[in-house]
Amino acid sequence: MIPAPFTYQRASSVDEAIDLAAEAGEDAKFLAGGHSLMPLMKLRLAVPDTLVDIGRIGELSYVSERDGHVAIGALATHDEIARSGVLAATVPLLADAAGRIGDPQVRHCGTIGGSLAHADPAADLPAVMLALDATLVARGPSGTREIAAGDFFLGLFETVLAPGELLTEIRIPRPASAGWSFQKFSKRGIDWAIVGVAVQGGNVGLVNMGSTPLRATATERELAAGSGPGDAAVHAAEGTSPSDDLNAPRAYREHLARVLVRRALQEAASRA
Amino acid sequence: MSILGTRVVRTEDPRLLTEGGTYVDDLRVPELAQAARVTFVRSPVAHARITGIDTSAAKEAAGVVAVLTVADMDDLPPPPPDSGLTGTEGAPLPLGGPWSEPLLAVDKVRFVGEPVAIVITDDKYGGEDAAELVSVDYEPLGAVVGFDGALAGESLLFPPAGSNVAVSTGTPSDSAAFDACDVVVERTITNQRLAPVPLEGRAVAARWADGKLTVWVSTQNAQIARFVLAGALGLDPAGIRVVAPDVGGGFGAKVGIDRDALIVGWAAKHTGRALRWAETRSENMLGMTHGRAQRHTVKIGGTRDGRILAYRLEIVQDTGAYPRMGGFLPFLTCLMASGAYDIGHVETAYQVVVTNATPISAYRGAGRPEATAAIERAVDLFAAEIGLDPGEVRRINLVPADKFPFTTPCGATYDTGDYVGALDQVLAGAGYAELRAEQARRRERGDVLQLGIGLSSYVEITAADADGGETARLVVHDDGTATVYTGSSAHGQGHHTAWAMLVEAELGIPMDKVTVIHGDTDLIPAGVGTYASRSLQLGGVAVQKAAVEVKDHARKLAADMLEASEADLELDVGRGVWQVRGDPAASRTWAQVAAHAGDTGLTADVNYTEGKPTFPFGTHLAVTEVDTETGQARLIRHVTVDDAGTVLNPVLAEGQRHGGIAQGVAQALLEEMVYDAEGNPVTGTLVDYAIVTAAELPSFELLSSETPATINPLGAKGIGEAGTIGATPATQNSVVDAVSHLGIRHIEMPLTPARVWAAISEAREGR
Amino acid sequence: MKVTVTVNDGEVAAEVADRTLLVHFLRDVAGLTATNVGCDTSSCGACTVLLDGRSVKSCTVLAAQADGRAVTTVEGLNDGSGELHPVQRAFRAEHGLQCGFCTPGMVMASVSLLAENAAPTEDEVRTALEGNLCRCTGYHNIVRAVLAAASEGQRQ
Secondary structure, eight states, X not given: OOOOOOEEEEOSSHHHHHHHHHHHOTTEEXXXXXXXXXXXXXXXXXXXXXXXXXXXXXXXXXXXXXSSEEEEETTOBHHHHHHOHHHHHHOHHHHHHHTTSSOHHHHHHOBHHHHHHHTOTTOHHHHHHHHTTOEEEEEETTEEEEEEHHHHEEETTEESOOTTOEEEEEEEEOOSSOOEEEEXXXXXXXXXXXXXXXXXXXXXXXXXXXXXXXEOHHHHHHHHTXXXXXXHHTTTTTTOOOOOBTTBXXXXXXXXXXXXXXXXXXXXXXXX | OOSTTSOOOOSSHHHHHHTOOOOGGGOOOGGGTTOEEEEEEEOSSSSEEEEEEEOHHHHHSTTEEEEXXXXXXXXXXOOOOOOOOOSOSSSOOOOOGGGOOOSSOOSEEOSTTOXXXXXXXXXXXXXXXXXXXXXXXXXXXXXOOHHHHHHHOSSOSSGGGSSSEEEEEEOOOOHHHHHTXXXXXXXXXXXXXEOOOOSSOOEEEEEEETTEEEEEEOOSOHHHHHHHHHHHHTOOGGGEXXXXXXXXXXXXXXXXXXXXXXXXXXXXXXXXXXXXEXXXXXXXXXXXXXXXXXXXXXEEEEOTTSOEEEEEEEEEEXXXXXXXXXXXXXXXHHHTTTTTBOOSEEEEEEEEEOOSSOOBOOOTTTTHHHHHHHHHHHHHHHHHHHTOOHHHHHHHHBOOGGGOSEEOTTSOEEOSOOHHHHHHHHHHHHTHHHHHHHHHHHHHHTOSEEEEEEEEEEEOOBOTTGGGOEEEEEEEOTTSOEEEEESOOOSSSOHHHHHHHHHHHHHOOXXXXXXXXXXXXXXXXXXXXXXTTOIIIIIIHHHHHHHHHHHHHHHHHHHHHHTOOGGGEEEETTTTEEEETTEEEEEEEHHHHHHHTGGGOEEEEEEEOOOOOBOOEEEEEEEEEEETTTOOEEEEEEEEEEEOBSOSOHHHHHHHHHHHHHHHHHHHHTOOOOBOTTSOBSOOSTTXXXXXXXXXXXXXXXXXXXXXXXXXXTOBOOOTTHHHHHHHHHHHHHHHHHTGGGTOOOOOSSOOHHHHHHHHHHHHHHO | OEEEEEETTEEEEEEOOTTOBHHHXXXXXXXXXXXXXXXXXXXXXXXXXXETTEEEETTSSBGGGGTTSEEEOGGGSSOSSSOOOHHHHHHHXXXXXXXXXXXXXXXXXXXXXXXXXXXXXXXXXXXXXXXXXXXXXXXXXXXHHHHHHHHHHHHO
């Protein structure tokens, strides 16, 4: 219930955050909305000795239209993203998915940067980033770099971010196709997805079908070759490695992936 | 017009909505100002010998007051001699002898979460840190998991007992009765293990001072808690005060006082330090008793035209690591086995087995939901076998209205009821024919979203321990206000409102001048408390009787004051004034009459023991939509009759029905406590244990029906558990019904998407 | 570290351990015990308060994160005039509470909902409250209470 003791530090700028984390060492973690990290710390599954609170860095909270892409500050909350008029008009897939994360209280606090850096394969936004071909911008002691979403997620709760490196911006190229759909299948509305599907045009991202978010590449190849939703969706589970757990045996997840991909492609087609 | 039977909003609410309730962890009383905090060290393994406990590191940590283990418990009375209970006595008593349960673990642990040591710290936050420093060595033993694991007996929880079967009883099967049936259906059904999850977990504060132990505890029964504390700690009950402050839900799991709270009470006396403990939810999921956990083998037989002739229910009750209730829960299940039906031949049998899991105790319905779930599934299985509408099969077999009181082959005598009336009312209210037509249309079209309609007709036993009675003391003060001291112990039920209504109705003292007090053994030494849906029909009746006694005494006093004969006096209840008939000037107020009572005061003490168990009944109809591509089932309508006799306050009765229905639906669709093969809990937090939220439920459609009880002047039966009992099988039946056209006859609870999908997928492969 | 939070329009300042959760700051430092702790996985919402006007689960927020910001608990809902806030009034009128333990969080979540959506449908209310668990009421009357408060708000 109570986190193990730690030292709290607050950063008022990105540079300060990076410096504080570098000083504190490998056991430091960044605190944004806290809704991925705090639950782990309260169960003592995460025991950082230093928390660098970046939640007050105002310069990291924005949604901006730029030339050819939409830029989102890493500290934009799920609620801000869900309500963004810019995103509703340009990248409705992201606005929709963000609006279905957890519950209102979680959405008021949780940030897109925090969620992506946490890299829970059952989370929704990582798969959405894959479907949107997003670029993630990170800054750390060695400077700034851009990382393609497809290269960002390495494994269960593991990303390419180095210790002391934080996400600053998410860039989403303006979708070429207006067709999009987000299908989230869970037992209750507040639950993590048992399986989720994010479709943007011919891109199909899968939630919780492996230790990282995945692209349904076999389905995408079929679509590119001209197959309709039904035929393409048959291949949805190929190349995936879903787990067996309390909520779903592996075969059921694979079945759900096929059904949800078909539904997502059909819905996307109706919007295209 | 009497206030009884009218909609009255609660007197409890303004405080709860503004300052919030004062639950144990909110107490800021002077006696607890210097209280230290207790944190438990609990077993992380399901079954093991304890080979060593090293508390030295914990003891040296900053802010640690003490670290205590069973080695420190040298000031407890010796355990009682084996009472020789077999568990078949029909009472909720723990089995002693080889099955005895200690306070802190002695040499073995038998469930994950069992308390092994306690750490006492000055502040709350330091407790978890220090508890991590206690080092316990465990030598694992084979874990006993599940009904079959227990019955196999390869590993024994209590080797001296010789088996894991703690209780075994029942009638052998009579094959002749079933051979005489045209159709016999048999099935094994699980009524799964559940966690009660009141929003407030277990919490206790205790202080030993001047030879007296004061315990504040989140309980449904302060007086029973005191009794248990006295026995466990070797104290005279007169030297113990138990106070129940506001209690954040109980549902049967806060009856009396819990093992962990007893440890805190002992530690307060042992250390001389005031102590407080409020468990975390993770502790609660494993440390608070669980409910249900019965496996049923049902056998139902009858004629092809729908008459049920014979029914057999065999139960294996998983009681967890310690048989705290003996055979009481399955005893109640067997008592109510035949449900609302007139069945000529009924057989029951049960065994209670121990497993390396959290001990089982009462949980909303306590044995009766299990009975209803079994027979209502059996009736649907029978109906499916003979191809008759499940509503029709119920109608044919329900006990007719002219047969009450009705004694069942199980030994229960149902007092009053109109079971067919309830069924008809619900079928009409739900628009059954149109629902079936819509179902048929969707089947014809082959829609992905299929419709299921599920029924349950139920009857249940409330105030099963009516002979224990309930107390009420009523005092009218010389300022015209009144105080009710009740033995009942509300934890959300609204008794303060209801008892004030009773006083106003009888005496004309307005509700806002009536204070109701409960849950303090110094103020109310004798009382039973709230469980078994007993409080209105026993505690409320006691309040009414006390009011009548006060009225009789007041009449004498007023006659004396007005120099009139008692026969000429009347109480104007509307104005709350005593007056001489025909002479409005000759009147006295309650304040004046009470003042005239002198030293004895205007008081009545009632212990109402003339009550008997009563049998509320009803019908539930659930409508679910099942996505046949994913297996997801969604409850879209729930229509009920829950007839608990005369309704005192429809607001309170409806609230109880709503809450009960939600818990019943949740069992059918979502909840299950799951353990892995090593006895480790898999659903140990609210992330994995799926409590139903507002988003998974529709608004409910409650229909009114009042068939009074005849045993008490309020005409009241108990409503608290009825909703849960009726809702679970209706919901389960509706999901099975949604996919019955695929040849599916049964799906086990909870009907999660994965389970429903597995049934659909197997059925399709079978073709 | 020193944390200063404006709670219900009054300043509360104290030296607290860095790891102090906001809910414990409110209960033990500010002495406002209406907000309750019901779980340890951010699931139940009993600890819901408003942080700068928006609902948050105070068990999942550090007091340090609320430093310099404004928190509203159920104790701060009515303006001190003795009149119940419309949401409190509606919860009473509709019997939207039984044991009361989830109620402060449920009320604050409802206040936050109505601030963001003044005329929700029943489905929107149910979805908006999915982070607030209640074991007593079955939610039926809670939903009625929120809809009643909304329509009272619409009439004004």
